Amino acid sequence: MSDKRDLHPPTEVLTRGFDPSLSVGSARPAVFRSSTYVFSSPESAERAFDIASGRAQALPGERPDLIYSRLNHPNAEILEDQLVPLEKYAAAALVFNSGMAAIMTALLTFTAPGETVLYTLPIYGGTQHFLQDFLSQWGVRSFGIPAGRTAAIAEAIRTTPSLALVLIETPANPTLVMTDIAGAVSAARERSPKPPLVVVDNTLMGPAFQHPLALGADLCLYSATKYLSGFSDMIGGAAIASDAALIQAMRARRVMFGNILQPDECWILDGRLPTVGLRMNRSSKNAVRMADELARHAQVKHVYYPTLFTDAEQKRIYHAQCDYPGGMLSMELHGGKPAAFEFLRHIQIARDAVSLGGVETLACHPKTTTHSGFSEEESRQAGVTDGLVRLSIGIEDWRDLLADFLRALDLTHAKLSRQEVGAAD
Template sequence: MRFGTKAIHAGVEPDPTTGAIMTPIYQTSTYVQESPGKHKGYEYSRTHNPTRTALQKALAALENGQHGICYASGLAATDAVLKLFRPGDEIISTNDLYGGTYRIMKRVFEPFGQVFHFVDMSDTANIERVISDKTKMIWVETPTNPLLRIIDIEAVAKLARDRGIMCVVDNTFATPYLQNPLDMGADIVMHSVTKYLGGHSDTVMGALVLNDSDLAQQLAFIQNASGAVPGPQDCFLVLRGLKTLHIRMQRHCENAGRIAQWLLDHPKVGKVYYPGLPSHSGHELAARQMRGFGGMVSFELKGDVYEEAVRVMESLTVFSLGESLGGVESLCTHPASMTHASIPAVERLKGGLKDTLIRLSVGIEDVEDLIADLENAIG
């Protein structure tokens, strides 16, 4: 079954009671049991909910995985993975990553004794240098946020597998439409479902997809025991969003490619970060690893003047200034003060994130209007 067909049909069946083609919103907290402990697979909605079950099956199918587990947010999904490890365990992560991931690692789990190393994963030798007998996981994010570096998933997964280390890939920017990390050897795929999978900026959710049944059982236990589960209304909204994922991603990629090239040619733009540009350091790898280059574009103006970057962001009208990404509408974000503010300035600069960087989540509007908006703002 091809991707577009899976996006519409995977995990979803007509309601057996009414024949409704859309999965019902099972807005219930509990379920009547025939006898103590004898039920129809559902007893309490923190543990299981039919709407959530349908979504988890759909997400697993899209990532070519066996098990999908949904959480109340992307960070709740990350939290569940980190709870697999113990004090003294070491985790290696990319040094260019979502600020919330950095925050939960450094400020929540590090005080409990976990040890984190943040390295430039564009060269796997940097990973090998910090691996020790205490290393338990490698956390990959590709394309990275917000500098859109490309990490070789297959190479990192092999490195991890050869040493008995877990490999987890945050696939939020690419989505399963553009790449499938499990097929490249990753153990777990993480999504901030809030973004492209939901696609309409109307829900907050996270998900993990994997093949290992024992590991899935551990993560499902954490999901239930910790209670960070999404409600059935949100699951319904994401199920609806998935049905157009392939069409939306096509347009996101087309628009982002046009805008990246336009920015590259603009005399006031200093640097453009987009893996679809041949000048991008990870372009060849992205072309091999991905089926498209995504809808995210970051750029810096010439001169690196902070006030000028702020002026541009404040002047945009079609692009809305706000956090998040992946919705049908275009967003502009200032990572240093918004999505990545929790990363200390010295660490941001060390990783290449300047205070003047502007990140665009390119939506599915008419690209001519988006370019006109940027032209008016940049001047």
């Protein structure tokens, strides 16, 4: 509908991409569950196939007939249009049936046998598994490089032979180490004739607090399962780019792989987009209010949170590329795994579960769950210790959450102190 780019994102997300006249006047999008679409004429069918297969380009304003829901469907089109304004400088978006599907499709679209991928470490376990254990079998090499090391990352980008793609996940999960996106982009641009694509997994900070395309990245990927959908009740993924040709190339692969997001899920996600900024702001404010106090507790060795960064380079990156610190916070507890498990046993408002970005607060022990596939060396490098607990802060009242955490920490402290006394006796 409106594609006036002078509107602000919270307005555009509610006005763009949806024409009520195509949904019998419904004020909000309907769900179109059809698997196949009736052509307006045989000529329109021929034209739709020509465009879908890339033999012809749609003319400005042309609306080709829909064909078949593995290729495209109205709910995906509406959702993709409404994702665009959430990412500054975006031209086009594409939705997938999981975050992993978006990542996998990007990697399979933009790499070829003999080429190399550089990625920041630690990276989401599924992504690392795909790169190291699957893509390698098809002749695509990949190398991990520690997140946050600005100079080393730039050097690797400048010198790695046959580099097709740089995949950055920032902040890194679970220690929130930040990688300089603009720095990686400028190193990539120095390479000719074919600069590698810079791709950012923006799941942890986007779309509210970090805008990779505005920093020069080529592609921004999301697990929409997290903040975008926000209620821990669906799985989805998205890719957003400022060059529509990149999205077009991924679309062709999506048709082949059949990993488009289904109409019902598109409809759910579409209804969640207008509140993503509100939800993320609230969880970030909650986390800010708790971080200092948690760090002062006797059982807490360290709190990983952007407002508590002490490293000068990490502070610089945070201020240069994030608007707010976000809702993810990790705590290193004294007493290792027994302390972490004791804390998780005592929390009552937050739930012990993996995943993040929901309105409800979740806590987990990365070493034995999300990051249990890491070798000891990888865990050491990534800072995934026995005493680490990761929190995804939700939108509850922060005073209740803080009281819950402090109570669980007190109980943990009391139990571990009793055990120490017992051991000494």
